[in-house]
Amino acid sequence: MSHVFPRHSRVQPPIAVGGEGCYIIDSTGKRYFDGSGGAAVSCLGHDDADVKAAIAEQLAHLAFAHTGFFSSAPAEALADTLAAAAPGDLNRVYFVSGGSEAVEAALKLARQYFVERGMPERRHLIGRQQSYHGNTLGALAAGGNAWRRQQFAPLLFDTHHIAPCFAYREQADGESEFAYGQRAANALEDEILRLGPDTVMAFIAETVVGATLGAVPAASGYFTRIREICDRYGVLLILDEVMCGMGRTGHLFAYEAEGIQPDIVTIAKGLGAGYQPIGAFLCSDAIYQTIADGSGFFQHGHTYLGHPTACAAAHAVLQKLMTQNLLARAAKMGARLYAGLQDAFGQHPFIGDIRGRGLFIGMEFVSDRDTKAAFEADLGIHRKIKAAAFDAGLICYPMGGTIDGRSGDHLLLAPPFIIDDNHIDEIISKLKTAFSVALPA
Secondary structure, eight states: OOOSSOOOOOOOOOOOEEEEOOOOTTOOOOOOEEEEHHHOTTTTTOOOOOHHHHHHHHHHSOOOTTTTTOOOHHHHHHHHHHHHSSSSSOEEEEESSHHHHHHHHHHHHHHHHHHHHOOOOOOEEEETTTOOOSHHHHHHOOOOOHHHHGGGGEEEGOOOEOOOOOOHHHHTEEEEEEEHHHHHHHHHHHHHHHHOOOGGEEEEEEEOOOOOTTEEOOOHHHHHHHHHHHHHHHOEEEEOOOOTTTTTSOOOOSGGGGGGOOOOEOGGGGGGGSSSEEEEEEHHHHHHHHHHHSSSSOOOTTTTOHHHHHHHHHHHHHHHHHHHHHHHHHHHHHHHHHHHHHHTTTTTTTTTEEEESOOOEEEEEETHHHHHHHTOOOGGGHHHHHHHHHHHTTOEEEEEOTSSSOOOOOOOEOOOOOOOOHHHHHHHHHHHHHHHHHHHO
């Protein structure tokens, strides 16, 4: 009997014992192609020698030093590299142990920023429906997925949510992509005016929506308009790139493709590539300087923030991403994977949309392509696809509730950046097997 408290008490998962490139190997010797990188984490695969060597070297010198007393060379080097790589003036980096912590810290920074500016009335946070920002209570409150929030709602602070920028579901007939993006963005201005411009502290959004919508990029011009609205009303723009950042979309920071700069951006997952738990936020000089010139103390912290071993691992990951052409490779292989999926499934009767950017691709399942009607939620199509793909030796990331937190099914693909054409063929072949089992005949 296992004493581990599992994610699901009625499922006994296999025991993972090894990793080799894009594959995870269980205790029976079965190999699974990691088509989702776990949860868009394993961008370098599972046995990168350089990252493992960086961890071993750091452990030989210093495993841990509490940031209440010390900084460390790996933290300083990683922060320098991230700040230099981030477009704009996001020059201060705060390290934590994962994505939820990064979002939680970013929300608290936004609040403290306005308190220190003498604007304590700035308290409202606006997010988007069908977003996901993490599972700590603050991050969960920021998110807009009804299913994830439901049972914890009494514990969450009040937040406000506008509709997502989701062209497949929300763009009107005859409406251009740009016009739709402007309409979707203008909902933020309406909500700010409804709440009172002087009471809103921040708007938070995933640059490319991950888990809850399935790799949905914003419509053209959407984030440009969002930035204009935030600037007009003095609202901070927080972009959540925990899933879509660190090269996943072909840019180190996904917001580079949008031609804007956020005030705060959160990162994790691909930052450590799974070799150590790590996350971070980067903030603008103006935000940092407000704290530095005010109290001088960010009223927040975690025991393991700036962990030297985690930072050493992440710095090795970042060096590989930036010096071995892996960002361009993610874009190139993502285009090939997308083309392969379109060729194989673009006319599938139960696949309504294939979308994404770089090696971050989603597929949405429908019972009728013409009407975009979802399968009945009780059918659990996403669960059946996950199980069938896993049986076939493919790890993918399906989820339900795509439309409203209950209806709709999609899957997310986010494989390691080191994939080749043979791997793409393997993904498509195993998806065909899974669909033949899980989808109606």
